[in-house]
Amino acid sequence: TLVWPIILSGGEGPYAVSVDWGDGKTPDLISQQFPGTFDIKHVYDSPGIYNIVIKATDKNGGIAFLQLVGVANGALSQDNGGQGGDDGQSGTTTPQAKILWQPAAILIPLIIFTFWLGKKYELKVLRKKIEQGERPF
Known part of the structure; x- marks a missing residue:
C-alpha cells in the first residue's frame, strides 16, 4: 500500500x-x-x-x-503464458535466488595460504634480525 x-x-x-x-x-x-x-x-x-x-x-x-x-x-513474478492445466501449474513463476559459491571456494583457501605465507615471512625476518644481533622489538 x-x-x-x-x-x-x-x-x-x-x-x-x-x-x-x-x-x-x-x-x-x-x-x-x-x-x-x-x-x-x-x-x-x-x-x-x-x-x-x-x-x-x-x-x-x-x-x-x-x-x-x-x-x-513485493515478490517479482513472470507470466510464462501457461494456461494452468490439470497439473496445477498456473503459468506464473517466481525467480529463485542463485548463490555463487565457486568464488568463495577458491578465495578462502587462497586467503588462508596468504596469511600463512605472510606469517612465515615475518618469522624469517625476525630470525634474521636476531641472528644479526638486532633487537626486533
Whole structure:
C-alpha cells in the first residue's frame, strides 16, 4: 500500500482531486471541502515503479498538478503464458535466488595460504634480525 500525504492550500473549496496511479486503473476522485492535509492511498497489484499524476481543481476552476514517482515492492513474478492445466501449474513463476559459491571456494583457501605465507615471512625476518644481533622489538 502506498500512502502519500497531500496538502491543499490556496484557491477556494470545495476541491476536486484526481489521482492517476500510473497502473492503468481508473483514477481515484477525491472531494475535499476545505484546505488542509489528507492522505491518498493505493494498493498496486504488482511491484514496479509508477508515475503518479495528481490534479486538483478548486471551485473557481483553478488547477494544480503534482507528479510523483511511486515504488511498489513485493515478490517479482513472470507470466510464462501457461494456461494452468490439470497439473496445477498456473503459468506464473517466481525467480529463485542463485548463490555463487565457486568464488568463495577458491578465495578462502587462497586467503588462508596468504596469511600463512605472510606469517612465515615475518618469522624469517625476525630470525634474521636476531641472528644479526638486532633487537626486533
